[in-house]
Amino acid sequence: MAGGSQIIISSDGIIIKTPGEFKVFAGQHIFNEASVASLKATHLQHLLPPCDVIPKAKITPDVHFPVMGILARIERLDGKKINLTDKLLINGSPLKEVWIAENGVAYFIPPKNIPEVKNIEINGEPLNLEKNLRQFHTNEEGVDSISEQFNILNEATEQHKKQFSNKRSDIVIMQGLSRYHYILNYIENLNWDLKSQEYLIKIITNLKTKN
Known part of the structure; x- marks a missing residue:
């Protein structure tokens, strides 16, 4: 020293x-x-990059049924658009029925029996979901999901009319309403308590289709 x-x-x-x-x-x-x-x-x-660095995406609605769904939407939350050439995968399986609107939002028909999904892939890039995609647990969740899907049907129809003719968009509406009634019949066959039935009627009366 x-x-x-x-x-x-x-x-x-x-x-x-x-x-x-x-x-x-x-x-x-x-x-x-x-x-x-x-x-x-x-x-x-x-x-290592923190989880919040990984881009996020949002699927609406995030609650689905173990049957063929009506319509759902995927949007990126990092400011990027989804393109027509993009390949979208859920749980490693490509989405077959999908349409990309001009605003970069993807509309798709959810596959059956969706387990809990925490992320999706777009062109091999993993994107964390804002909310996990899962099946409904309560009757109220099922009704809320139906309501969200109905609103998405209206939104998708408006976007579809901007890109295509009204005649083709009318077909989209009819297909969507057909799926809507199919799921409605499904949830009506479930065991409903009085409170759930009242909630179902309240939501249904507020649903409107825009033509």
Whole structure:
């Protein structure tokens, strides 16, 4: 130790402490590799991208039925549009019935028996979902899902008319209403308590189709 500076040599290694500058003068600097070196994985945690860096997407509605659905929509939440050439996958399976609107939103017919889905893929890029995609648990959730799907049908019809003729859009409406009644019959066959029945009637009376 001299002038407040120290060189400590022990079995733990060599430690140099100095309150001033540390300078090394030599004609050559050689740094040999250590004979044994280890780095725990936890030391690399800060180098990995956090979950919030992964782009997010939103599927509406996020609650579905174990039967053929009416209509759902996918939109990216990172400001990017979904393009006509993009390949969309849910649980590794490509969506077959899908239409991309000019505003970059994808409308699709949900597959049957959807397990809980936390992310989707667009052209191989994983996107975390804002809310997990799952099947409904209560009658009220089922009715809310029907209501959301009905609103999406109206929205999709308006977008469809902007790109195609009214005649083709009318077909979209008829197909959507057909699926709507199919699911409505499905949930009406479930065991409903009085409160659920009242909730169902309230929602149904507020549903309107825009032509």
